[in-house]
Amino acid sequence: MYKLYYMPGACSLAIHALLNELKQDVQIIDRSKAQDFERLESRGMIPVLVDNGQVIREGAAIILYLLEKHKNQMLPEGGLEKTRFIEWLMFANATLHPAYGRLFFIGKTLPDGPAKEQALNAASLIISSLWESVDKQLQQSAFVCGSRLTVVDMMLAVYASWGEYFPVDIIISDRVRAVIAAARAHPAYVKAVNDELEASK
Numbered sequence: 001m002y003k004l005y006y007m008p009g010a011c012s013l014a015i016h017a018l019l020n021e022l023k024q025d026v027q028i029i030d031r032s033k034a035q036d037f038e039r040l041e042s043r044g045m046i047p048v049l050v051d052n053g054q055v056i057r058e059g060a061a062i063i064l065y066l067l068e069k070h071k072n073q074m075l076p077e078g079g080l081e082k083t084r085f086i087e088w089l090m091f092a093n094a095t096l097h098p099a100y101g102r103l104f105f106i107g108k109t110l111p112d113g114p115a116k117e118q119a120l121n122a123a124s125l126i127i128s129s130l131w132e133s134v135d136k137q138l139q140q141s142a143f144v145c146g147s148r149l150t151v152v153d154m155m156l157a158v159y160a161s162w163g164e165y166f167p168v169d170i171i172i173s174d175r176v177r178a179v180i181a182a183a184r185a186h187p188a189y190v191k192a193v194n195d196e197l198e199a200s201k
């Protein structure tokens with residue numbers, strides 16, 4: 001059985017949903033309740049996956065590891081198709097996620113006032129422009145990586161919820177919102193949300 005260290009609603013949620021989708025047993029461990037966490041991950045970051053004693057960090061690496069290990073229809077076998085999938089996976093993990101990360105950083109470090117408001121708005125403009133690029137992609141395909149819902153759509157669904165914590169106006173088109181809604185309604189995602197809420201009580 002896998003172990004997944006998580007925080008409710010954090011980026012680990014997409015990995016949890018993926019494990020459910022792949023029908024893998026997983027023990028989820030809330031980082032705030034894990035006494036051994038610092039020993040596993042000195043950076044203090046989730047997600048952390050433990051597979052048979054092997055500790056795997058970094059969301060994109062964990063996702064590729066799981067998709068390569070378990071049969072699925074998300075990861076193309078090779079060639080340009082696989083590269084395109086990885087391109088969007090990395091866009092989510094290494095471009096959109098850190099763009100939202102700026103909101104958390106500003107929220108935590110700047111004192112309330114006009115400078116903070118300005119910084120949050122500037123960060124939001126970048127986030128909105130990234131969602132615009134997702135919209136362009138969705139003009140060509142039903143989901144971000146083609147005709148099927150993949151873990152990338154689930155990642156976007158997780159990140160989109162983070163904007164709600166800040167007094168900012170992030171523009172997400174109806175087309176993108178429809179994909180986010182589909183990802184959030186997907187049974188593997190719903191189960192992950194519910195199991196995390198239950199486990200973190």
Ligand SMILES: N[C@@H](CCC(=O)N[C@@H](CS)C(=O)NCC(=O)O)C(=O)O
Pocket residue numbers: 010011012044045046047057058059060093
């Ligand atoms: N590049 C890392 C980033 C992970 C990351 O930023 N995780 C956040 C949660 S979404 C975290 O653990 N933050 C530390 C904290 O909030 O204390 C990855 O993709 O795994």
